Amino acid sequence: MSRPFTPARPAYLRVVRASAWYDLAVTAGFATPWTYSLVHHTLSSLGDSLGWGVLPALDPWQTLYANLMGSVVIVWAALRIVRPLPLHGLLDGVARVLFSSWMAYALAHGAPRILLPFLTLEIAWGIVQLAPWRRKGHGDPVDHPADHADGRALGAAAR
Numbered sequence: 001m002s003r004p005f006t007p008a009r010p011a012y013l014r015v016v017r018a019s020a021w022y023d024l025a026v027t028a029g030f031a032t033p034w035t036y037s038l039v040h041h042t043l044s045s046l047g048d049s050l051g052w053g054v055l056p057a058l059d060p061w062q063t064l065y066a067n068l069m070g071s072v073v074i075v076w077a078a079l080r081i082v083r084p085l086p087l088h089g090l091l092d093g094v095a096r097v098l099f100s101s102w103m104a105y106a107l108a109h110g111a112p113r114i115l116l117p118f119l120t121l122e123i124a125w126g127i128v129q130l131a132p133w134r135r136k137g138h139g140d141p142v143d144h145p146a147d148h149a150d151g152r153a154l155g156a157a158a159r
Contacts (some may be wrong), residue, residue, distance in 0.1 A: 030070025
């Protein structure tokens with residue numbers, strides 16, 4: 001018996017697509033040097049007004065890495081918007097564990113607390129996308145990822 005919220009269900013694919021829209025909205029401003037300058041100024045001003053600290057001064061290396069990250073996340077988000085698959089949700093959940101780890105590391109080493117809301121949302125999206133993949137009783141997977149690699153239940157007759 002399947003649970004109602006599994007990677008094979010349309011509800012899960014809506015979560016994959018929604019997380020992609022979130023990523024697009026949050027990271028689009030990081031994709032170019034001009035938009036990143038505006039995002040940097042806005043986040044730094046907000047952090048300063050909340051007493052959460054300001055971002056380090058802009059420099060070419062920081063801008064380059066922000067632009068690279070923004071560009072890759074935009075492409076990854078576009079893929080999940082246009083063709084959400086269960087595998088995309090799994091991989092995005094894993095990526096969010098990594099992003100959350102590095103955000104927590106940065107916070108532990110003095111990064112401005114303006115990062116906290118982003119960390120909270122990364123953790124939340126990660127949990128929502130990874131929870132349906134956990135194994136249920138006796139080590140049987142909820143859904144076999146190989147059955148859903150292209151978004152369709154390929155092994156339905158074998159179940």
